[in-house]
Amino acid sequence: MTPRADDPQPTRPIAVFPDPAPIEIARTLDLSGYAWKAVRTVEALERLEPERGWGGAVVDCSEDPEGGWGICRALRDRDPAVVRVLVLVTGAQVGDLESRDHLFQDFCLAPVHPRELDARLRHLCADPREVDPESIVAFGGLELNLETYQATFDGRPLDLTYMEYELLKFLTMHAGKVVSRETLLSRVWGYEYFGGARTVDVHVRRLRAKLGEEHAHLIQTVRNVGYRLGQTRQTRQTRQTWQTRHER
């Protein structure tokens, strides 16, 4: 998909090699609003790693190819691997790329033009092949991708209107818990919405219709209280299970 101008930048910092970062790379990252840290060694890469892992990396191999590729290997060996890796090579180093396809996602020629770097980073961060596990909410066969606003059931896309999607998202994020109609109204529609909690009932019926007869029971009515997705509480899908699916 095309990255859009107002897409939020990844909140996890990007690793930049070498340290200090080349000035044109630093400036581009700053101007585009990326959080980043420069690393000089694999040891620094591990020490400075943010709590939720690196969001990606820009590795400039033009001055120190050996150090640069070392960083790339270390990134690949993280668990989970950091796959959003952009390498910079000189024209003379293009041959080095051949045997190292598995170490980077994209490359550009150094010296890099700031606009090219910016465009490639945007593309890298929007790459649908790497879904941020944080953006997947799932329950049973149901899965919602919060980045692309798409919902699927057993892999089959569900065609929802925006409000149906938002309602399903809220119920799924609170799966196993009873959610009152008032809460749904305020958290999904917003207080300024004109109309009463009947609106919630109407949308739940629409959702059930779209889930199909077989799965309509997924959204349970809790009499005089509200609704609940599923029977028991289930936490959000972990990164691990997401990866299993990704490899499949």
Place this chain on the structure above:
Amino acid sequence: MGEPVTDAAGARDATAVRSDRREYVLHTIEERGIKLVRLWFTDVLGSLKSFAISPAEMENALQDGVTFDGSAIDGFSRVQEADVLAVPDADTFELLPWVDPKGAEARVFCDVANLDGSPFEGDPRQVLRRNLCAAGALGYRCYVAPDIEYFYFAPPAPGARPTALDAGGFFDLTSTDITSSLRKETIRTLEAMGIPVEYSFHEDAPSQHEIDLRHTDALSMADGVMTFRLVVKEVAALHGVHATFMPKPLEGVQGSGMHLHLSLFRGDDNAFYDPSDAYHLSPTAKCFMAGLLRHAAEITAVTNQTVNSYKRLVPGFEAPVHVSWARNNRSGLIRVPIPKRDNPLATRIEYRSPDPATNPYLAFSVILAAGLRGITEGYELPAEADSNLFEMPDETLVKLGIDQLPQSLSEALRTMERSELVAEALGEHIFEWFLRNKRAEWRGYKTHVSQYEIDHSLRSL
């Protein structure tokens, strides 16, 4: 069972919802590979109109609307104010399930606005919005559930009489299977488009079917009726069958109605429900009914807008003829269904005259206006008419103060043109245009010499 999520803090603000909704539409276009977005709106007569834009144009359309020439559409605009804006209502953005996924298409209902952004007076959807706001100002939200009847026929040759599919003829051997499976497929498609179905069955007349929709707020339901009519026709056409919402296509059997189950809610409470009343009807419900009954004749041209509509409103075919109400008398104009269990949410009234050829936006508008007038003016509900009115002589009816609905489009128009209530509900623009257009329809009909006259007069006179 986990503890309830009751925290109501963190309510979403309107700006966030608006921009999220835009993102949702644009992402869905991208992710589902949508090739065409159809902008839908409705003309004064209730025909669905559509023009398509490419996905690339959608972002701007959501922001600023799309300019189009309103005068190109019948009943939409005066020539001197030709250009209007179609402004997509992003909440209604939805994929069309009957279109091949490879060429995926989506539709979105539009509000039509003047170039300065103000609501366009000729747009029925804006008219309904205005009437719903008036109800909102009184604290009410209007819910509607229609029972829609229609016929399946073999594709008609121009001028030919309709051929029912399950009364012999065209599809002889498999007839009932075909129409029943058509109905089932229609329901699947409706549900895929978020229009839940309550019941469906084969009606009394040959090839006649009924699908009852579950209630939603009036605006969603008016959109729903427009979608419903298209889905029924599309699914039928895919199988070489013609579906029609013509009110009375066959002589001597029932016509097609669109009974409307109506209720008003005040927040979470059904304003029509009162457990202390014998019929569980609140004073509000009774005033609403009184308003509908008093203004019924005035709004009939809108709820029954074709020459043919009045061939349905005759005695003997379960269609209402008299302006009356009752609990279990299907000859009445308003029926008060008795809920199966004592369910406060299910208390409602059923308005039985409208037919499925009406413009749902305008019909809901005038019905709501009539009912609300009953509430604001505190009209008194006349006595229930529980005997069969068809069997009563006219003098008795007059003595009971029971009027008849208009007998023809002409009579309905004459009653409507004197109605300040309908003029206000529709707005002058649509009111005038509607009368002009429908008088022309009546003139066209009046000059037609029918088979009936030939059969009855040619030899004998």
